[in-house]
Amino acid sequence: xxxxxxxxxxxxxxxxxxxxxxxxxxxxxxxxxxxxxxxxxxxxxxxxxxxxxxxxxxxxxxxxxxxxxxxxxxxxxxxxxxxxxxxxxxxxxxxxxxxxxxxxxxxxxxxxxxxxxxxxxxxxxxxxxxxxxxxxxxxxxxxxxxxxxxxxxxxxxxxxxxxxxxxxxxxxxxxxxxxxxxxxxxxxxxxxxxxxxxxxxxxxxxxxxxxxxxxxxxxxxxxxxxxxxxxxxxxxxxxxxxxxxxxxxxxxxxxxxxxxxxxxxxxxxxxxxxxxxxxxxxxxxxxxxxxxxxxxxxxxxxxxxxxxxxxxxxxxxxxxxxxxxxxxxxxxxxxxxxxxxxxxxxxxxxxxxxxxxxxxxxxxxxxxxxxxxxxxxxxxxxxxx
Ligand SMILES: NC(=O)c1ccc[n+]([C@@H]2O[C@H](COP(=O)([O-])OP(=O)(O)OC[C@H]3O[C@@H](n4cnc5c(N)ncnc54)[C@H](OP(=O)(O)O)[C@@H]3O)[C@@H](O)[C@H]2O)c1
Numbered sequence: 001x002x003x004x005x006x007x008x009x010x011x012x013x014x015x016x017x018x019x020x021x022x023x024x025x026x027x028x029x030x031x032x033x034x035x036x037x038x039x040x041x042x043x044x045x046x047x048x049x050x051x052x053x054x055x056x057x058x059x060x061x062x063x064x065x066x067x068x069x070x071x072x073x074x075x076x077x078x079x080x081x082x083x084x085x086x087x088x089x090x091x092x093x094x095x096x097x098x099x100x101x102x103x104x105x106x107x108x109x110x111x112x113x114x115x116x117x118x119x120x121x122x123x124x125x126x127x128x129x130x131x132x133x134x135x136x137x138x139x140x141x142x143x144x145x146x147x148x149x150x151x152x153x154x155x156x157x158x159x160x161x162x163x164x165x166x167x168x169x170x171x172x173x174x175x176x177x178x179x180x181x182x183x184x185x186x187x188x189x190x191x192x193x194x195x196x197x198x199x200x201x202x203x204x205x206x207x208x209x210x211x212x213x214x215x216x217x218x219x220x221x222x223x224x225x226x227x228x229x230x231x232x233x234x235x236x237x238x239x240x241x242x243x244x245x246x247x248x249x250x251x252x253x254x255x256x257x258x259x260x261x262x263x264x265x266x267x268x269x270x271x272x273x274x275x276x277x278x279x280x281x282x283x284x285x286x287x288x289x290x291x292x293x294x295x296x297x298x299x300x301x302x303x304x305x306x307x308x309x310x311x312x313x314x315x316x317x318x319x320x321x322x323x324x325x326x327x328x329x330x331x332x333x334x335x336x337x338x339x340x341x342x343x344x345x346x347x348x349x350x351x352x353x354x355x356x357x358x359x360x361x362x363x364x365x366x367x368x369x370x371x372x373x374x375x376x377x378x379x380x381x382x383x384x385x
Contacts, residue, residue, distance in 0.1 A: 023048045028139030029358045030099035034076030037366075040359050046099065049135060049143040054116035056145050059126060063162035064137035065105025066374045067199060069326075071365050073102060073132060078288035084296055085133035103136035103376070105129055106144075107152055107161035117146045125152040127337075129165035131328050137162075138358055138376065150333035153340040160347040163373035164340070165333060167199040170283065171207060171257075172332040174200075174324030178281050179255050187212035190251060192271060195259030196232060197223035198370040200283065202348045204257055205230045207336075210344035216250065218243050218260075226371055230348070247271055257324075258282035265310075274318035285323040348372030 028046035031039045049058060072078070083097055084090070107127045110120055120126065128149040130136050135143070152161045175181045181189065191208050193201050196217030208215050209231035216234040217227045224235045236246050244267040252273040258264050261284025272278035286306065291299030307323060314321040339345045350372040353361040361374050 026140040027355075028099075028101050029103075029355075030101055031074055032098045032100075033095075034074065034079065036075070037359050037362050039074065040362065041099075042356075042358070043099070046101065046139055049139075049141055051112065051114045051143060053145065054114040055147070056114045056143050057110050057117055057120060057126075057149060058112040059106060059108040059128070059142050059144060059149070060111050061106050061137050061140060061142055061378045062108045062158035063106075064103040064376045064378055065162040065164075065166060066102075066361055066365055066376065067104050067166050068365065068370075069104060069132060069166075070102045070136070071362060073100075074362065076292070078132065078292065080291040080296055080299065081288055082133045101135040101137075101139050101142075103130070103138035104132065104166040105162045105164070105373075105375075106137035106142055107156075107158040107165075108137075108142075110149075111141065114146075120146060120149065120151075125158075126150060127152045127161045127165050127333060128330065129169040129326070129328050129333075132326075138355075138378075140378065147330050148328045150330040150337060153337045155341045155343075156347060159352055159375050159377055160349060162375050163347040163349045164203065164336070164345075166326065167203040167373070168207075168336045169329055169332055170200050170324075170326040171204040172329065172336070173327040174257060174281050174283060175204060175207070175255070176332075177327065178322050178324045179257070179279050180277075181208070181211070181213070181255060183211045189213045189254040190216070192216045192218075192247070192253045192256045192268075193232075193259065194218050194256065194264055194268065196227050196235075198259060199348075199373050200257075200259050202227070202230055202372055203345070205232050206345040207339065210339055216247075216253070218247070220369070223371060244268075244271075252278075254278050256280045258284065260284065269314055269317070269319050269321065272319040276318075277320070279320040279322055280314070281322045281324040283324050285325070287323070287325075349375050351375075352377055 025045045026048050027044045029040055029042055110122055110124045126149045128144050191213050193204055195201050197219035205215050215232050217232040218236045218238045219227055220239045221237040253271055256268050261282055269280050287303045290302045311321045351374050353376045355378045361376055365374055
């Protein structure tokens, strides 16, 4: 009976907290408030992440990818919605997200698995995109759920692998889930990517070309060779004058992916084939700005009203208007791994920084004009003194 009781107590304990208790702290770059680059702080004493749910794993981070979202989040973008997601019942105090760890891509090795993790085991090499409401990868360890991770492509090292998951999951969500494209129906579809030379664009070009699509891209003139090399069929330089004029002269499109936003909405939808199911999907939406500015309830109502009005207005003209969002997905990364290992998609790493150079990596990101991804190597996280 005693043995049974001990076993039950142990089992119940492990149901709730399954993390081994040998580590309490780890090195990480954190922010304690929102602001400029000076809010980034290195610490050797960040809280070691624990497994809270049985489907979670702890990953030792080998490399972390940065995205424009990290720069925006450092400055407080999305704070209202992301805080609500972290603490839906609003039990904790304002500012409870700090110290906050940024970094949305990870490639690393599983150190520990929760009790319900079926498809992964300790020491598996994995890659993943980390949802923005979770602690990020600019740290020695990160916790993710089993359905957010995927086995890393064998053909890539960790730095290369960390350049892909966030843009890959974003492009997949936008093109497949929202845009309705897939490898069976994409052949000969005409797709326009506004802003094709950055992280999302460079991934989207390669995936669409692998599926047989015809891809037109806008970017600055000095990126033309770069995007053609990735497979773009037609390139239009947006710095040479109003970009909509040369685009109007082209055959109309089945899908437009807008990575730029702002003014583009005023002219881009007229480039779609009307009454054929053609879609415009933009990644630049006012959703998080609205909730930051107006609060959750009013911000969401404003967002729903804007979205519905625009969708209806364009539906009457025979084209679909959609907003696209990043969605974490291990199963999508499984499919992308196959494309990577078959050589259909290659990583585009623009610059690699060491763990001690994280503020420099953010400075570089803020300068804009990306030609692929910025990656931080975290193989020796203790190398900052
Ligand atoms: N809603 C979501 O869930 C979500 C998720 C991911 C990303 N996003 C957003 O999607 C956008 C793209 O992300 P990303 O990671 O690809 O950004 P990125 O890596 O910074 O790339 C943006 C690219 O656009 C080019 N560009 C700038 N102005 C342009 C213009 N007027 N016309 C054509 N190209 C222009 C820039 O290069 P050159 O000018 O030098 O050619 C740059 O390479 C960002 O605004 C990001 O915040 C949203």
